Amino acid sequence: MPITQPLLPPDLARQLERLELVTRKVFRGRMKGERRSAKKGQSVEFADYRNYVAGDDLRSLDWNLYARLDKLIVKLFLEEEDLHFYTLIDASPSMAFGDPTKLEYAKQLAAALGFIGLIRTDRVKVESLGGLQSPVLRGRRGVSRLLGFLDTVEPNETVSLEAGVRQFCLRNHGKGIVVLLTDLMDKAGYESAMRYLVAQRMDVYVIQILSGAEIDPDVAGDLRLVDCEDGDAAEVTISAPLIARYKETLASFTAGAQEFCGRRGMNYLLTSTERPVEELMATWLRKRGLVR
Amino acid sequence: MxxxxxxxxxxxxxxxxxxxxxxxxxxxxxxxKRVPLEVPSTYLWRKSIEDLRVxxxxxxxxxxxxxxxxxxxxxxxxxxxxxxxxxGTELTGGRLIFLVDNSASMSTTDASADDGVSEGDRARLAVAKEKVLGLIDQMDRGMTAMIVSYAGEPNVVQQFTDNTRLLRERLATIEPTIGTTDLKGALDLAGGLANPAQVTVQEGAPEVDVVPAEPATLFIFSDGRFGDVQDFALGNLDPIYVPLGSGKTNNLAITALETRRSESELGQLQAFVQAANYGAEPVDAIVEVRRGERLVDARRLSIPAGETAGATLAIGEANSAAGEGALEARLSRETLEGANDRLEVDDVAFAAINDNKASRVLLVTSGNIAVEQALTTGRVDRLGEVTIEPPAFLDSQDYETRAAAATYDLVIFDRCVPKEAPRANTAYIGVLPPGEAWRQRDAEDAPVAAESVTVPQIIDWNRSHPLLANVELGNFDIVETMLLTPPPGAATLIDAAEGPVAAIAARDGYEDLVLGFPILIEVDGALQRNTDWINRHSFPTFWLNVLEYFVARQAVGERSLRPGEAIELRPLSPASETISVTSPSGREETLRRRGEQPFVYRMTDEVGVYHLAEGGRETRRFAVNLFDPAESDVRLRTDETPDDAQAAAVASIKIGNINVAATAGAAPAxxxxxxxxxxxxxxxxxxxxxxxxxxxxx
Structure with missing residues (x-):
């Protein structure tokens, strides 16, 4: 699939350098990172005092306080940690629609988010529902590898949303942020897939990507609509009420997804491929708190 | 239908x-056949369709x-x-003939489309066309129709066709004319075209239809202002007469406008104007007379209902200044409004005033001082230009050309005879005109020389003839004279005891005056008097009368033409190849002629004064007027029912022996x-x- 636009244009990268990924949940990271952790640990930033209990590292005793108060007080420092940031891309054939295609859009989004993570030295990993996965990337040097991996993702995976998410959850049980980039168009429903993510107790962002033609169909006449994934055909005569009905259905579908996600502490975002990624990063995701 | x-x-x-x-x-x-279209997912569509199918x-x-x-x-x-x-109207038969009257009276604005006899305010012709249109619309398939308009001459507007669009288009081209009504011609034309198979095989035998003639319905749209049509067999034509207009329409018309020289004042012109009232009420009409643009006079004429009234008024100098060659008499607007006049074309009349300068007189003589003198008086000068030529001139090419081209208004032959009579009025002095008319033949059909008498006794002269007006002839003697044998129809002017010595006779539109006695005779190479008339007052007066009669009358008092009438125009110069005639509406036509023939102008279809130009200079004028009581009396012809005028039925028209009753309100669209x-x-x-x-x- 030709990529009409670099996944991460320099302008966007410059803009993204000022951002960082945020999570409302505090997770234990594996390596020391740039992220403050709930864990008190070794850093230069003072956090608190507490009474010494047996077993504490003597190096952290505040000897000045002991001299003044004759009590053993341990000085606690804030620990800075890294963050697990997963991006899960739906690469089913239905993602090949739109201009730019939904998959391309998802890749751009994944690249942008991954870039933020990488420059903040978070652990960034990108996977597709079909099981393609990038190595765990860290640091600015990972950017080129991230982009290289994204280029290899093609819209030809026929795995269902539920199966893909389950496999993902089985592979990654660490905590962190997971951003699911999908169109949610699975006839089996998205709910069971979401439940897996909830059970993972991750900070979940579901970004539903729809093409402009899906949100506001510009078709007319008597048509035989063929599903690109399962070949299912629907004969329709396009009429104003049908279009209105379609829009109603779409609205209730997205509203349902939003409600489903909201109840389960997941963040849901609906975006169109016609909305520039830059705008989405600068306003929407910022407002929703994924980036800062 | x-x-x-x-x-x-x-x-x-x-x-x-x-x-x-x-x-x-x-x-x-x-x-x-549905167009296949691949979509990312039919998921939402299916749900939408299911919703709609509820x-x-x-x-x-x-x-x-x-x-x-x-x-x-x-x-x-x-x-x-x-x-x-x-x-609608029931149309029967396969063929329809629409005869549409477009004579002058059809321009009267008193018709209404709803009912033929009730008074409206639309032109009769317009209503007639509307009715024809309505009938054309009702033509069935296979029906054919023909349209003929008739005024002075019938005119086939459209031959038989079933193309109703064509019929409609052609119908729209019928224009009102100022012609008179001639139904007979239209019927002849329609009958001939409708039944071309009718031939008379043998003289006196009944007509034999070679082909079985199809019946045709004949719609006559008219106001009935024409006499009964004689000598026409309708045959298988089924006539329907659709009258148009109203029986009570008023109209005022000018029925005469003539100019003539004033008898009491020299060089002055008089006009006689006559107006007619075709209404039921007496009218005080004001007639305004204009010469060129200038109002000359206005007269009030009291015209009783159904009568005419006239007046004579002075209109000034005979020699018209520029732009004064046209005389116009018009009923004033107030009069027309007061009388509720519905026909415009006859509310005005025109007369042409021509200058006398244009007249040419040729005197051919070997020397006649008396007549020459008589033709040089001041009044004669005003009447025309007199040229004197010797008899040898008669043999010249120049003379022949001019004589054939009718250049002269009057040629006086003094003791000489042309080879043939010129195209002009002529006066012969002491000789007989060429040709046989004035010559007597004996039993063997040989020409007999005119009898001569000496010193005839003049016993009578025709005092009522204009040539001898104000002339006393009893006081002179004649030495020798011929006795004339005038042709039939001639008027004897002077009678001697032995027979006529002067007479005037018509010849092909001209007149020949013959004086049997010469004025001067040549004796031994010297001129001698043949009569002492030349010493009398009556002599120059007679010659003045001659010129007045032949030249001035023609120039001034020319009779106006009827619309459509052709006129023969003679050029001033025999060499003129073309002359141009400008109609009252400004339409200019250039006439050409063949050889020496006079020009013939036929486009006299407008009322007014026509101007004739020769070599770019206006030389003559003539007037065309309606002057037709039959057309001016625009009342729809009704039956004579004096008791109750309201109930007067529209008169039927009679074609041959058949009365065609008016179908009032007929032919509704x-x-x-x-x-x-x-x-x-x-x-x-x-x-x-x-x-x-x-x-x-x-």
Missing amino acids: NELFRNTLSPTQWAVLAAVPPAILALYFLKL NSLWQRLRQSLLLLLQLLAVALAILALLRPGWQ RHELWRVLLVGMLGLLVLEWYVYHRRVYI
Whole structure:
């Protein structure tokens, strides 16, 4: 699939350098990172005092306080940690629609988010529902590898949303942020897939990507609509009420997804491929708190 | 045609038409070929369709809205083809002939389309055309129609055709004329065209139809202002007379306008104007007389109902200044409004005033001092230009050209005879004109020389003749004279005891004056008097009369032409190849002639003064006027029922031996609905397109 636009244009990268990924949940990271952790640990930033209990590292005793108060007080420092940031891309054939295609859009989004993570030295990993996965990337040097991996993702995976998410959850049980980039168009429903993510107790962002033609169909006449994934055909005569009905259905579908996600502490975002990624990063995701 | 529907299609065409609604239905219910379109997911579409299918009956109705609209449109089209309508005229027979009167009286604005005899305010011709149009619209398939307009001459506007569009187009070209009504000519034309097969095989034998003649219905649209048509057999023509106009329409007309030289004042002109009142009330009419642009006089004429009144008024110098060559008499606007005049063309009359300078007189003599002197008086000078030539001139080419071209108004031959009479009025002194008319023949049919007498006793002269006006002839003697034998129809001017010695006779539109006695005679090479008339006052007076009679009368008091009448125009210069005539409306026509013939102008179809120009210079004028009581009396002809004028029925017209009764209010146009239906159908089509395109549903 030709990529009409670099996944991460320099302008966007410059803009993204000022951002960082945020999570409302505090997770234990594996390596020391740039992220403050709930864990008190070794850093230069003072956090608190507490009474010494047996077993504490003597190096952290505040000897000045002991001299003044004759009590053993341990000085606690804030620990800075890294963050697990997963991006899960739906690469089913239905993602090949739109201009730019939904998959391309998802890749751009994944690249942008991954870039933020990488420059903040978070652990960034990108996977597709079909099981393609990038190595765990860290640091600015990972950017080129991230982009290289994204280029290899093609819209030809026929795995269902539920199966893909389950496999993902089985592979990654660490905590962190997971951003699911999908169109949610699975006839089996998205709910069971979401439940897996909830059970993972991750900070979940579901970004539903729809093409402009899906949100506001510009078709007319008597048509035989063929599903690109399962070949299912629907004969329709396009009429104003049908279009209105379609829009109603779409609205209730997205509203349902939003409600489903909201109840389960997941963040849901609906975006169109016609909305520039830059705008989405600068306003929407910022407002929703994924980036800062 | 009073039924509600009229068939316009043949059975085959109906069959094709009947197949249209089933075809629409079939097309509609046949499975549509749907265009395949790949979409990311049919998930949402399926849900949407399922939602819509909930109330499917209602939905189906919505779906078929287009179908219903289409069927309705087709139904309207079919209904339009049935031509629904009401009221109308029964048209029978396969052939129709419309005779449309477009004579002057048809311009009267007293007709109304609703009913032929009630008074309206539209021109009769316009209403007639409307009625014909209505009839053309009602023609069935296979019917043919012909349109003939008739005024002075019948004119086939359109030959038999079933092309109603052509008929309509040609009908619109009928223009009102100022001609008179000649129904006979139109009937002859229509009859001849309708039944061309009628031939008379043998003199006196009845007409034999070689081909069985088809009957034709003859619609005569007229106001009945013409006499009964004699000598016309309708044959298988079925006449219907549709009268137009009203029997009570008033009209004032100027029926005469003449100019002449004033008898009491030298060089002055008088005009005589006569107006007629064709209304039922006496009218005080004001007639305004203009010469050129200048108002010369206005007279009040009291005209009793149905009568005429005239007046003579002075109109100034005979020699007209520039732009004064046209005299116009017009009924004043107040008069016309007061009298409720409905015909315009006869409210004005014109007369042409021509200058005398244009007249040319040729005196051919070997020397006649007396006549030459008599023709050099001041008054004669004003009348025309006198040229004197010797007899040898008669043999010249120049003379022949001019004589044939009618250059001269008067040629006086003194003791000499041309080889043949010129195209001019002539006066012969002491000789007989060429030709046989004035010569007597004996029993063997040999010419007899005119008898001569000496010293005749003049016993009488024709005092009433203009040539001898104010002339006393009893006081002179004649030495020798011929005795004349004037041709039939001639007027003897001077009678001697032995026989006539002077006479005047007509010849091909000219007149020949012959004096049997010469004035001077040549004796031994010297001129001697033959009469002592030259010493009397009456001598120059006589010659002045001659010029007045031949030259001035022609120049001034020329009779006005009737519309359509041809006029022979003589050029001033025999060499002129072309002259141009400008009509009152400014239409200019250049006339050419063959050889030495006079020019002939026929386009006298406008009322007014026509101007004649020769070599770029205006030389002559002539006037065309309606002056036709039959046309000016615009009342629709009614039967004589003096008791109750209101109930007076429209008179029938008589063609041959058949009375064609007026069918009052006849030939109503059918009120048709098909236009409305077609417009409705187009509206439905637009609605259908809108519904389809905008995806509108109930």
